[in-house]
Amino acid sequence: MTTTAVSKTSPKTRSRHVALAIFSLAMGGFAIGTTEFTMMGLLKEVEQGLRISTPEAGNLISAYALGVVVGAPVFAALGAKLPRKQLALGLMLFLSIANLSSFIAPDYGTMLISRFASGLPHGAFFGIAAVIASSLVAPTKRGWAISMVMGGLTIANVIGVPVATWLGQAFGWRLLFIVVGVIGLTTSALMWKFVPFEPAPPEASIRRELGALKRIQVWLALLIGIIGFGGFFATYTYIAHTMTSVAGMQEALIPLVVALYGLGMVAGNIVGGRIADKSVMGTIYRVLPAIAVALVAYAVAAHWAWSALVMVFVVGGIGSMLVPPLQTRLLDASPDAPSLASSLNHSALNVANALGAFLGGVVIAWGWGYVAPAIVGSVLAVLGLGVAGISGWLERKKPLAA
Known part of the structure; x- marks a missing residue:
């Protein structure tokens, strides 16, 4: 089916074609979200299976994130001259093979390498998927189209991650990769x-x-994601430990916890996409302080099971509202190089992932407890807001090119 063929069909048929195309791209996000976030819910099982410490298990999450950081610009640049559909297909096949390699990884060192490899296609896939989705809709609906592609990742946290977490707990954590x-x-x-x-x-x-x-606004947008989103991952990485050790929940309830987090992410992603279509920077200015407040509230609420569950949903929702405006901001900042700019958003978010997991592990190793990563995350969100303020100030002096 070519774009020319689609243009000759009726508006209703074209709308259906667009919906199916975006759904297909969102399924890729579903696969990526399942492999990325289930590891966090199965962290205890991974520790026991590989006989490693909690900070070492956190390094597996950091290894995946670093794979995203490296793979996003490399694959996006090398694939610049490829048809976008073929590039997206190749990246998804790479992801499938890399995950199967994690299933057979015999030890900690090999697992680190395989998780790094699994992360390589992540950012480039989301980047090219966002470009494809944006090209299928009117300019005024770009934020919505991007949020629908990212919706696959957030829905993974409602369905894929809880199911994979349950399967991992019941039949072995390596089943995740199959x-x-x-x-x-x-x-x-x-x-x-x-x-x-x-x-x-x-x-x-x-x-x-x-x-x-070469564009300063591209780097500032990336820095907003790296710093501002770090707290989201600092909190999520150790969510299983927080719920069991602080809130006093049973391990069997962890799939429910990650499902609530996922529901929040779905809601936040949809809302973030809608309001980003109205004001990209305005959305960023509002979401970052909301993340800071939510993480402090989470640190307090985590001491009681019922309030911990409420704040799990809230943190997932508010954090996910930041992704669509950041993705749109990068497309606006580099309209003539959309694939790389869009892919770099996921590099930034996974530097945030690595940073959050690392800093969370540090404060836990210092003996500050499992709620300490949320406090660290709140500080990071405030710092991210400062970077956003600099970006907005520079834009007022020199507006982005059309």
């Missing part, structure tokens, strides 16, 4: 059928894509 491999292969088939083919832009090149790195 589940993700199967989802990835299914996603590839859906994209092959429903995502329209578009030839690579004739002016596309590695040099053109790398030109995005």
Whole structure:
């Protein structure tokens, strides 16, 4: 199905084609979200299975995040001259194979390498998926289209992550990687059928894509994500330990906890996409202080099971509201190099992942307790707001190019 063919169909048929294409791309996000976030819910099982400490298990999450950081710009630049559909398909197949390698990894060192490899296609896939989705809708609906693609990742936290967490607890944590491999292969088939083919832009090149790195607003948007979103991951990485050791919940309830977190992420992603279409920077200015307040409230509420569950939903929702405006901001800051700029958002968010997991592990190792990462995260959100203020001030002096 080509874009030309779609344009000749009725508006209703075209709308259905667009919906199926975006759904296919969102399925890729579902696979990625399942492999990324289930590890956090199964952290205790991973520690026992590999006979490692909690901070060492946190390093597996950091290894995945660093894979995203490295893979996003590399794959986006090298794939600049490829048709977007083929690039997305290749990245999803890579993800499936890498997860299957994690299933057979025999020891901690090998698992670190395989988790790093699993993260390599993450950012580039979301980047190219956001570009494809944006190209299928009117400019005034870009935030919505991007949020729908990211919705696959957030829905994974409602369905994929709780189910995979339960399977991991019941039948062994390595089963997670088989589940993700199967989802990835299914996603590839859906994209092959429903995502329209578009030839690579004739002016596309590695040099053109790398030109995005020359723009100060691109770097500031990335820094907002790295710093401001770090607290989200500092909290989520150790959520299983917080719920069991601080809130006093049974381990069997952890799938419910991650499902609530996921429901919050779904709601936040949808709201963030809608309000980003009205004001990108305005959304960022409002969400970052809300994250700071929510994380402090979470640190207090985590001492009681009922209030901990409420704040798990709230933190997931408010944190996820930041993703669509950041993605849109990067597209606005580098319109002639959209693939790399869009991919770099996920590099930034996974630097935040690595930073959050690391800092959370540090304060836990210092003996500050499992609620301390949330306090660290609150400080990071305030610092991210400061970076956003600098970005807005520079834009008022020199507006972004059309």
